[in-house]
Amino acid sequence: MFVTGKKFEGETCAYCCEVTATTDDHVFARKFFLEVQRANLPQVPACERCNGEKAALETELMILLGFGGRHDDAQENLSTLVAHRLENKANARIARELRAGVKRTWVMESGLATQALTVSIDWAKVERLFCYIARGLAWHHFDRVLFGADCVVQVASLAGNNATHVRRFRGGQSQRASASATALDAHKA
Numbered sequence: 001m002f003v004t005g006k007k008f009e010g011e012t013c014a015y016c017c018e019v020t021a022t023t024d025d026h027v028f029a030r031k032f033f034l035e036v037q038r039a040n041l042p043q044v045p046a047c048e049r050c051n052g053e054k055a056a057l058e059t060e061l062m063i064l065l066g067f068g069g070r071h072d073d074a075q076e077n078l079s080t081l082v083a084h085r086l087e088n089k090a091n092a093r094i095a096r097e098l099r100a101g102v103k104r105t106w107v108m109e110s111g112l113a114t115q116a117l118t119v120s121i122d123w124a125k126v127e128r129l130f131c132y133i134a135r136g137l138a139w140h141h142f143d144r145v146l147f148g149a150d151c152v153v154q155v156a157s158l159a160g161n162n163a164t165h166v167r168r169f170r171g172g173q174s175q176r177a178s179a180s181a182t183a184l185d186a187h188k189a
């Protein structure tokens, strides 16, 4: 059940760009964040169908992506919000599939081999959610831009075969900001 959006009444859905929105949606679902971090998150108009599909993706990925967080709130998020969701009976399927997909592996961290836990994730769902987010952020930041049926929004992973670029990009970030863009371009070349 959705709360009817008043904030963007009459606007077109920022996600499908096809129908009049009937709800307001946080581009980044509030529950991805600790309660103290939930202020001023961008919102966009959304139709019920888009809002519903996005919410279903968020429900699952709020749990799974929590295991990969490297940000300052990641540990607290995992031990409070994610743990609470895993205890919720409504998320029993997600919890069951999560347990079945857990593996241990070795990864290199700062030159040291470190044991890590991995979880199985349906990357197609991550891409679908981030397509919604990309469209929502474009609408929010660039004066209500709508990517209609003639536009393609594509999400690409910077993991797997692209991991080398990620490592090089991280290296570039540690340099002075003015040099970072140049360094990244050079690495990509």
Ligand SMILES: [Zn+2]
Pocket: 013, 014, 015, 016, 017, 018, 019, 046, 047, 048, 049, 050, 051
């Ligand atoms: Zn829509």
